[in-house]
Amino acid sequence: MRLGKADITTPSGNRFEHHTVTLSPAAVIAVLDRDEEHVLMSHRHRFVPDVWGWELPGGLVDQDEDPERAAVREALEETGYKVGAVETVATFEPVIGIVRSPHHVFVGKDAELVADPTESDEGDYEWVPLSDVHALICSGKVQSSGTLVALLHLLGN
Template sequence: MTDLQWETLDDEVAYACEGFDIVRERVRLPNGEETEFDHLSDAESVVVLPFTADGDVVVIDEWRQAVKRRNRGLPAGNVEGEEDLDAAVRRELREETGYRAGAVEHLTTMEPANGFSDAVFHYYVARDCEATAEQDLDYNESIDVETVAFDSLVAAAREGDLRDGRTAFGVVYYALFEAEFGTR
């Protein structure tokens, strides 16, 4: 086997904005050649699959400017500062939906696009969620909240109607491995 690791010789932020940075690196490839590599750098995020006590899922519908449409999704957001993941799950759920989680448990962690991004998504299941407050949205969030049957989300993923990738992954992953985590 060959050593596949690239050596980073230098890096700089080529572009920065509120949501992410574009990092430009000067790298040396395993064959000795030097080149540039650009990637999107983003904070770690949590994605929450929140179940009510009745077994429905709390979902959000949010405007997504990049694709110019309303999008069905799961509550999600960046981990802030030194915040632990469980706290980030509870905060994002409360801010985006006004719901409070009873118990939370880690489902899985993935790198959704590691060919061009260092993003990491930590998936959690939240149980016994109940509406306890008003939403506390960021200035640039437009979100409606509702509850739906889990099976309708699986059907939407199967039909190609659940277009948000992190949501579709979380729903399908849970559906595939749900026996390990208990009943819906």
């Protein structure tokens, strides 16, 4: 994390100091089963907002790591599933006015279980029917912005 201060001049000529935060890039991946009827999700607690919610596999992109490779790596580490084809969905900034933290979103298809998960703090993953995803979102059970972007993409296609 890096904190900064920028000297800003607006198009109208107003000048002010603006505090900034730069965080590492993140990657998230929606892992689909072979029939593309289920998505692999974890129900877990996040202590900062003190909420339980459903999330997709994901994490920070290592320095000099390709975001797609990071998403595939995170899926394997957290779930034990290796994905086949990977589709790029979007790159977005979740708090664009203050924080620089690019979030890369992918969909992974043809998932195959190849190992046990190596990260035990990510909650237990389960296959959630895509037909249940809309209700999870509408009931507030999906809080993560990257997860929301990926799931809304799946629902729109």
